[in-house]
Amino acid sequence: MAKGNPYSADPFPGISKWKNEAVLVTGASSGIGWDIALALGRAGMRVAVTGRRKEQLEELLALLNDCGAKGLAIPADFSREEDIANVFERIRSEWGGVRVLINNAGLGYQEDLARGSTESWREMLDVNVLALTLCMQEAIKDMESAGLGQIINISSVAGHRVPLGKQFGMYSATKHAVKALTEAMWGELAAKGSPIKIGTISPGMVETEWHAKAFDDVAKAQQRYAETKSLQPDDIADVVCFLLSTPAHVQINEITLRPIGQKV
Numbered sequence: 001m002a003k004g005n006p007y008s009a010d011p012f013p014g015i016s017k018w019k020n021e022a023v024l025v026t027g028a029s030s031g032i033g034w035d036i037a038l039a040l041g042r043a044g045m046r047v048a049v050t051g052r053r054k055e056q057l058e059e060l061l062a063l064l065n066d067c068g069a070k071g072l073a074i075p076a077d078f079s080r081e082e083d084i085a086n087v088f089e090r091i092r093s094e095w096g097g098v099r100v101l102i103n104n105a106g107l108g109y110q111e112d113l114a115r116g117s118t119e120s121w122r123e124m125l126d127v128n129v130l131a132l133t134l135c136m137q138e139a140i141k142d143m144e145s146a147g148l149g150q151i152i153n154i155s156s157v158a159g160h161r162v163p164l165g166k167q168f169g170m171y172s173a174t175k176h177a178v179k180a181l182t183e184a185m186w187g188e189l190a191a192k193g194s195p196i197k198i199g200t201i202s203p204g205m206v207e208t209e210w211h212a213k214a215f216d217d218v219a220k221a222q223q224r225y226a227e228t229k230s231l232q233p234d235d236i237a238d239v240v241c242f243l244l245s246t247p248a249h250v251q252i253n254e255i256t257l258r259p260i261g262q263k264v
């Protein structure tokens with residue numbers, strides 16, 4: 001993980017229009033969300049970060065402050081609806097609401113559908129699907145009252161094709177749901193003539209804590225990263241900065257990126 005790497009927003013001058021605006025990055029306590037939060041803080045945004053792990057969020061907040069950014073760390077368990085509501089209430093009371101939402105919190109468990117447990121299915125569905133939808137719903141309230149906003153949902157290549165033989169059936173189903181929900185929300189916004197933009201980023205393999213948690217095996221995850229040069233979290237942060245730098249009339253609905261060498 002490229003924690004705290006220097007990052008310049010200069011390649012994306014259009015991102016300056018978001019200076020001092022509030023962004024919520026979910027799942028920011030590690031991995032992709034961590035790097036997105038830092039990149040947006042360095043671009044001058046006010047950055048609210050969530051996740052369950054309070055200490056990591058405090059560490060991230062200190063890094064945001066080091067680079068001159070205003071931050072807000074709000075610990076929350078996204079399988080609990082009241083925690084999600086609290087995150088938005090806190091941002092409204094501190095900063096007047098969210099203008100950009102990076103819907104990134106997510107997890108996957110590697111297990112056969114024939115033997116998987118309802119407990120792990122429910123957790124993936126709660127966080128990857130329901131929490132993501134509730135966050136869109138809450139954020140759109142703020143964005144509509146401001147007449148401005150952008151939502152970026154983090155999906156996966158597994159949201160476009162099922163990785164057969166990899167035991168990620170339910171995870172893949174949740175990311176296919178992200179694709180459907182993003183498109184459905186785009187349709188609702190477009191029907192209203194809304195200026196709010198929405199799209200997904202679908203990464204292939206990124207080197208984070210994700211695989212160790214998914215496999216329940218750190219060594220297996222490290223072996224996977226050694227076999228194929230993976231994407232790094234700041235590669236995804238670059239794509240976020242690009243999407244936020246586009247002119248008001250340009251809406252990019254989907255970007256898929258894989259590391260060279262990935263075969264699925």
Ligand SMILES: NC(=O)c1ccc[n+]([C@@H]2O[C@H](COP(=O)([O-])OP(=O)(O)OC[C@H]3O[C@@H](n4cnc5c(N)ncnc54)[C@H](OP(=O)(O)O)[C@@H]3O)[C@@H](O)[C@H]2O)c1
Pocket residue numbers: 026027028029030031032033050051052053076077078079104105106107108127154155156157202203204205206207208209210211213
């Ligand atoms: N790594 C990859 O190869 C890859 C590829 C494609 C897509 N993605 C997607 O990218 C996103 C970020 O994953 P990552 O690779 O950065 O993995 P990661 O390092 O494991 O980060 C996952 C983040 O989600 C948060 N999260 C998980 N369960 C949560 C819960 N119940 N409540 C609140 N937050 C929760 C975690 O925070 P806490 O643990 O502190 O709660 C953490 O901040 C996920 O949606 C993932 O599916 C990853």
